[in-house]
Amino acid sequence: MITDPGVRRLVVTEILVVLTVTLGLSALRSALSLLDALLRPVPLSQQQVALNAPAANADLVDLALQLVRVLQLVGWGALGAYLLIRAGFALRHVGLDAGRPGRDALGAAGLAALIGVPGLGLYLVARALGVSLDIAPTTLGDTWWRVPVLIASAAANAWAEELVMIGYLLTRLRQLGWSENRAVVASALLRGSYHLYQGLGGFVGNVVMGCVFGRVWQRTNRLWALIGAHTLIDVVAFVGYAALAGKVGWL
Numbered sequence: 001m002i003t004d005p006g007v008r009r010l011v012v013t014e015i016l017v018v019l020t021v022t023l024g025l026s027a028l029r030s031a032l033s034l035l036d037a038l039l040r041p042v043p044l045s046q047q048q049v050a051l052n053a054p055a056a057n058a059d060l061v062d063l064a065l066q067l068v069r070v071l072q073l074v075g076w077g078a079l080g081a082y083l084l085i086r087a088g089f090a091l092r093h094v095g096l097d098a099g100r101p102g103r104d105a106l107g108a109a110g111l112a113a114l115i116g117v118p119g120l121g122l123y124l125v126a127r128a129l130g131v132s133l134d135i136a137p138t139t140l141g142d143t144w145w146r147v148p149v150l151i152a153s154a155a156a157n158a159w160a161e162e163l164v165m166i167g168y169l170l171t172r173l174r175q176l177g178w179s180e181n182r183a184v185v186a187s188a189l190l191r192g193s194y195h196l197y198q199g200l201g202g203f204v205g206n207v208v209m210g211c212v213f214g215r216v217w218q219r220t221n222r223l224w225a226l227i228g229a230h231t232l233i234d235v236v237a238f239v240g241y242a243a244l245a246g247k248v249g250w251l
Contacts, residue, residue, distance in 0.1 A: 001177045008176060014083065015172055019190070022076040022164050027193035034196045037133060044199050045130045052138040052153055052238060059143060066140075066149045073156035080168030087172075094167040095223035107220070108228025115212060116233045119205045126201025133199045137241040147239055154234030162226045165191055165210065166217050184214035 055065035126132035140146045173183040188210025195202040
């Protein structure tokens with residue numbers, strides 16, 4: 001634990017800067033987006049939000065902008081990893097090593113099932129109660145690059161969120177002397193906050209996910225398993241929606 005007051009101030013400042021330029025700013029933007037949706041005369045359940053939407057009219061320009069977004073997410077995660085290394089932590093200390101690929105893969109699959117299936121149920125219940133927007137995981141056109149970009153987006157989301165919110169933030173809060181429970185709850189609430197644009201269902205579901213992922217990391221110290229699980233959940237959501245939209249009534 002860091003006890004020197006000057007060093008503690010620097011670490012707190014570092015955390016605030018990282019969150020400001022990454023997911024903390026996304027939380028503020030998300031809250032404002034939800035406020036805007038609530039102020040509209042149309043009920044939340046009749047409003048739609050797209051997670052992967054076209055960014056340009058020209059096909060190749062759209063592809064380039066989608067890849068820029070992926071690169072931004074990769075950069076966010078890399079920033080967290082870099083700052084941990086600068087603080088004296090080898091990446092294996094947060095579970096970013098290739099020492100247990102089989103167990104990490106099994107853990108990822110188990111966590112994806114544990115979070116993904118109940119998460120879908122929570123979304124459907126929230127929609128039925130009118131407290132969640134209609135979430136379209138993708139509205140990209142049926143182009144040759146749609147599936148590869150959706151997979152890349154899923155992996156980049158997982159990399160950025162788990163590196164920043166778990167590997168980086170929980171490590172730094174532990175250095176500041178925060179209890180494990182307090183740190184997990186804070187991280188989970190922030191995770192839920194930058195999903196507020198989806199409505200109450202997205203907030204609650206991601207808070208639960210953050211609590212589970214945070215506790216798993218604290219007990220196993222394996223970040224690859226969390227990144228893998230998050231990637232699987234998003235790939236199923238993004239690619240599955242692209243394949244089934246318009247063919248099943250509950251989407």
